[in-house]
Amino acid sequence: MAWFMGIDIGSGTSKGVITKDGESIAVEILASGINYNEVALKLREKLTAKARLDPKEIAYAIATGHGSKNVSFCQEQVSDIRCCARGINRIYPSARTIVDIQGQSSQVISIDEKGHVINHAASEKCATGSGRFFNILANVLQLELADIGSLSLTSNKPIYLNTGCAVFCESEVVTRVSEGVPVEDILAGAVKVFAEKMGALINRVGMRKQCAISGGGTLNPGIVKALEQKLKTQLLVPQQPQLVTALGAACLAEEKWQ
């Protein structure tokens, strides 16, 4: 009997998964805050409580993500690229391309049938290529982040935004609001800008079917639809896309131990 743990410390939220025989038996999501080790310890506490385990019973733990190097109790750190690839492979063995949309960056990963990384491209230099873009939009339009996606889906006349810069977009959005353009049309336009960015990133890696998505940004159904239109294919969408990387870390921990 052995249990494994994956801890994914992101810029906004931190995620943890405990697995047993490759199945996840406990999951937890917390805000990252400013002390990454503290949030990791809290994740471990909550996860082991949910699984009715003692932390000592975790055979192997892997930390990944933006703040993984601050985590004190894991045996190993692994890049989020490998963990994400492994996580998607566990959920969707047929996936060959992954679009991973995180709070401060996004990446496209090309994988083989075993979940090994073949190629990879990241957008981390520009806020428009990350979930941050939607935080900015939510803020300027005074909407809840969670509502943006579904609201954008109600538009049948997306506007064309002239810019791919989050800062300039903010000004343009204010202008459009003052012109009386419905907010759903503005959002649908912004989602298209984002999908264009992702399309360019996917082209750098090369699109191989099937394509899966992961990361918190994926919770926005507007993005999923816009990407499906852009890529002209149906995407594999996990039920809990934010947990994919933590799950992958736990799976890698299990393989490591065996």
Place this chain on the structure above:
Amino acid sequence: MTDMFFAGLDLGSTMTKVVIIDNNEKIWASEITHTGAAHRRLANKVMEKALEKAGLSFNSLALVIATGYGRMSVPFADKQISELSCHARGVVHFLPTVRLAIDIGGQDAKGLKIKDGKLEDFVMNDKCAAGTGRFLEILSNFIGIGLNELGPISMKATDKCSCNNVCTVFAQQEIISHLSDGIPIEDIVAGLHEAIAMRTVRMVRRIGIEPDICFTGGVAKNCGIVKAFEESLGFPVFVPENPLLSGAIGAALLGKEIVMNNGEKDVTIKRPDRHLEAVSFFK
């Protein structure tokens, strides 16, 4: 010959500039006002102020040229000329031997390659706030230091801190993390200036870097950026006395040249129905 007067109006995203010159290229008046939301429609007021300073009436202007981002919506202009042509002309007026002109305005950055006083090639960034005046505006606001103080503060830097994030949004977070690491603000500001300079240098490298180099636009008023440019370009950088006016002066000079060249052909370009009226976007 009696004096003739020419006006150039540069309606930028952030500032509206007007220059009035005579046929000897002497500047009679110049005016710079925030474009803002209201003034975007009131370019005529800026023109009125300049005319008042020069002691001239609107009708005495032989030709009014509009340039800049909002040039198409100036109803009282006789002609519109692209800002690239106007900037090139203005820069050559400031520095006749110029080969590379860098102009960083409120929302864009341009590089102009000039040969024998003529525009040969250009590069431009108007797609991303990083490397434009907007970047500095947002960051100065964010750290609570006036835009005009950034340059002098950065001059005090002893150990310039490198800023890796080009994105305006991410740069704000980077500033927080540098500040929490105890890095002095002057070292951070100097690092931000260097980041803008490096980004611009990478852009203008596409058209070639050759002296003499002239730097204009609002951002040229920041001595820290000028210094960062000189370090990364490896050449001295000339900044005219009023770097914001290059587009408006260039427009006025091009206006003068049009009238002078047409004088022999006896063609009227001045619109007979020209009135000094407010800008309208909804015609």
